[in-house]
Amino acid sequence: MKRMSCEHETEVIRALHSGEWTEELRRHMANCEDCSQALHLAEALREEASRAEIDCNPPDPHWILQRSRRMAREIALRRMAMLLAAMRALAAVYVVAAAGWLLHGYAELQYREVASTMNGASAGFALMGAMVAAVCVVAGLFPILREGGKSLVLYPSRGKNR
């Protein structure tokens, strides 16, 4: 059977911390080797803790707050950088797919069938719409793809936040 500590040990330690000793606990202490040993060890450790506090010179809490805010900003920036990286990857995929479609799919388009369904005004309107869409897509992709290189320079230590 495993040897276990006395069940009153926790009460003894609590009494040592609070200074509130009951008569019953004192009587128990006088006869219990386990509790007596625990008490002596606790006293020795508490003395050591008091001495150690003299050595302790914790940094200014304001500095800790500043550091934590800096860390929070870095974490937020890293998350944004990851999101941007994902967007860049999608943009690159889109550019490749669009280029492929322009080279192959667009060339195979049945212009006559499309043209037969449109009159002059609607064809012009569709062409203008397609051009506006293309300009918007390129305008959106250009900064994302261009900033990709810059963010790699800004956050080279991604994942080394400790």
Added chain:
Amino acid sequence: MEDARTIAAWIMPGREQTAAGEEGFRRLYEATSRPLWGYLQHASGRPDVADDLLQETYCKFLLRKAPAMDEAQTRSYLFRIATNLLHDRYRSRDDAALEEPAECGVETDQEARLDVQAAMRQLKPRERELLWLAYVEGMSHAEIAAATGLGAMSIRILLYRARQKASEFLRPQRMKS
């Protein structure tokens, strides 16, 4: 009482951005940083590691959006973060360095201090943690289990073994005095 109110105000969500939040954190820090440093120093055996982990503990505490807690829970939560960081450090490449003897800084009651420090150094890190949390911090077995990640049922027996071992290493005359 005023301290408790300020700390409680700080513990509420959205705390750290306001001036009152800063004041609350300052009080929480003043109330807990020295005991936490003592724990880290004696569990790791290294004052420099304790300095480092103390800062990291509070930074992690501030970064995590913990639910609203009372003062005792906050204190327990800080010790849990500190213990996790200690375990990370044990697992890291600095593992061996943590076992180096600690230097003593103050000359008061040097002999008694060396006794306790020498006894602590003979123990495993886990045993030091248990003894410190139980006897210095006065935590219950459930609180120790929460702070160390051990099962609540095993704390009693582990603590008993650690106490037996520490008592053997402490000078007999000190234990009898």
